[in-house]
Amino acid sequence: MSKSLIRKLAVLLAVITVFSLLLPGCSKKTKDSDTTPTDKSYKIGVNTWGSGVPVLDAFGDNAAYVAELFGCTIMRASDDFTPDKETENVQNFVSAGVDGVALQAAGVTNLPRMAEILAGGKTPFVLFTFIGAADVRAQLRESNTYYVGSVDNDLIGDGRVVAQMALDAGRKSAVIIGGNIGDSTQDMRVQGFKEVFEAGGGKVLSVARCTDASEAPTKAQDMLSANKDADCMFAMVGDYVPASVTALEALGMKDQVNLYMSGVDKHSAVYIKEGSVIAGADGLFLASFIAPTLLLNYMDGHAIKDENGKAPELLTKPFEVNANNVDAYISIFGTEGIAPIADATLKNLCWRYNQNVTYQDYVDLIEKGLSLNALLKAHGKPEVN
Numbered sequence: 001m002s003k004s005l006i007r008k009l010a011v012l013l014a015v016i017t018v019f020s021l022l023l024p025g026c027s028k029k030t031k032d033s034d035t036t037p038t039d040k041s042y043k044i045g046v047n048t049w050g051s052g053v054p055v056l057d058a059f060g061d062n063a064a065y066v067a068e069l070f071g072c073t074i075m076r077a078s079d080d081f082t083p084d085k086e087t088e089n090v091q092n093f094v095s096a097g098v099d100g101v102a103l104q105a106a107g108v109t110n111l112p113r114m115a116e117i118l119a120g121g122k123t124p125f126v127l128f129t130f131i132g133a134a135d136v137r138a139q140l141r142e143s144n145t146y147y148v149g150s151v152d153n154d155l156i157g158d159g160r161v162v163a164q165m166a167l168d169a170g171r172k173s174a175v176i177i178g179g180n181i182g183d184s185t186q187d188m189r190v191q192g193f194k195e196v197f198e199a200g201g202g203k204v205l206s207v208a209r210c211t212d213a214s215e216a217p218t219k220a221q222d223m224l225s226a227n228k229d230a231d232c233m234f235a236m237v238g239d240y241v242p243a244s245v246t247a248l249e250a251l252g253m254k255d256q257v258n259l260y261m262s263g264v265d266k267h268s269a270v271y272i273k274e275g276s277v278i279a280g281a282d283g284l285f286l287a288s289f290i291a292p293t294l295l296l297n298y299m300d301g302h303a304i305k306d307e308n309g310k311a312p313e314l315l316t317k318p319f320e321v322n323a324n325n326v327d328a329y330i331s332i333f334g335t336e337g338i339a340p341i342a343d344a345t346l347k348n349l350c351w352r353y354n355q356n357v358t359y360q361d362y363v364d365l366i367e368k369g370l371s372l373n374a375l376l377k378a379h380g381k382p383e384v385n
Helices: 003-032 054-069 083-095 111-120 134-143 155-168 184-199 213-226 238-250 269-274 286-299 326-333 343-348 359-368 372-378
Strands: 043-048 073-078 100-103 125-128 147-153 173-178 203-209 232-235 258-262 279-282 313-316 319-322
Touching: 043 054, 043 083, 054 073, 054 238, 054 286, 054 343, 073 083, 083 100, 083 111, 100 111, 100 286, 111 125, 111 134, 125 286, 134 147, 147 155, 147 286, 155 184, 155 232, 155 258, 155 279, 155 319, 173 184, 173 213, 173 238, 184 203, 203 213, 213 238, 232 238, 238 258, 238 269, 258 269, 269 279, 269 319, 269 326, 286 313, 286 343, 313 359, 319 326, 326 372
Parallel strands: 043 073, 043 100, 100 125, 125 147, 147 313, 173 203, 173 232, 232 258, 258 279
Antiparallel strands: 279 319
16 A cells, blocks of 8 residues: 555545544533523413402403414313412313413412412413502512413502592592402502592592492492482493493483493403493403413523513503594404414423513513504504504
8 A cells, every 4th residue: 555545544544533433522511502482381370359240351351362382281270269269270170180280379378378278289370461469570580480370450550540540530539449459460450540649639539349340230220329419430340331321321310420440351442442431441451362372482491581580560551442442442352263462472481482582672662562552563554643
């Protein structure tokens, strides 16, 4: 064999040896930086405080819609309006081996126990719409690694928006009707309404709280009968609108009293369209679409953390629904087959579709992307005044 050929073979062998040494390292590097999105399907538990109430059903429907958009399956349960059943449902979710839970802690006081059960089952959970007490959530952020975060509507801001509507219409004497005492969602709306209405020279004459909507007809009529000088009424949830309209008509106060509302939905929006309700504040349903994305990111191994490295707590902002924009509102909030937050927007919040997603994307969406006009634009629909 010639010396020239030997030299060539030696060079070739050296090259092969170098590549054989480099390849394992290259392979490992590729694996470590692999960010290929997953298409894994999860089983997600979703509870609602009760069933048969349109607003409550919608919260569950919305969360289920988003989970299914991401290819997940749903285990759904009603709490039958009792904290004990709510806790039992959480235990059942864990026993059934769900991968995560989109939880509404409407029972409030039982949240610590439910969080303990979920941690014991190593089951991540996100709170939405009914998010429990602030001090409990603060403890969860520090001690429960399975707490993904919370998303709620700014309910104090919700009450403030309604109060400003009434003041702008020259109203000064208000009565309020809504859900049971102890329901923080109702307490915060009353707080926000009173802050703005009283600061603007108005007076809240009476607040009627109902265990459920079945008590509304009697309580609405009794309250209005005792406050014949009222010039506006605030129904804090859509479920209390029909009874309020009926009571105003029965007492001959329909033309005297401006009826306003919170928590507009496809059913109560009809009352705005026909003029029985002057206007309402909404945004209540947005949280139930956004929260499942936090849960999905956690389960995909890319948990979203706030600027302090903690589970994020997000508040969506209310917007006004009135006679001028109610048709546009219904087109995305009350039309079969259409979700108010566009699918592309929801997917942009998820690592499996957007590997650059961060907490700031959520903040930016809430600040700029959840007004009625922004939502309409995302659906390719014209904006409204």
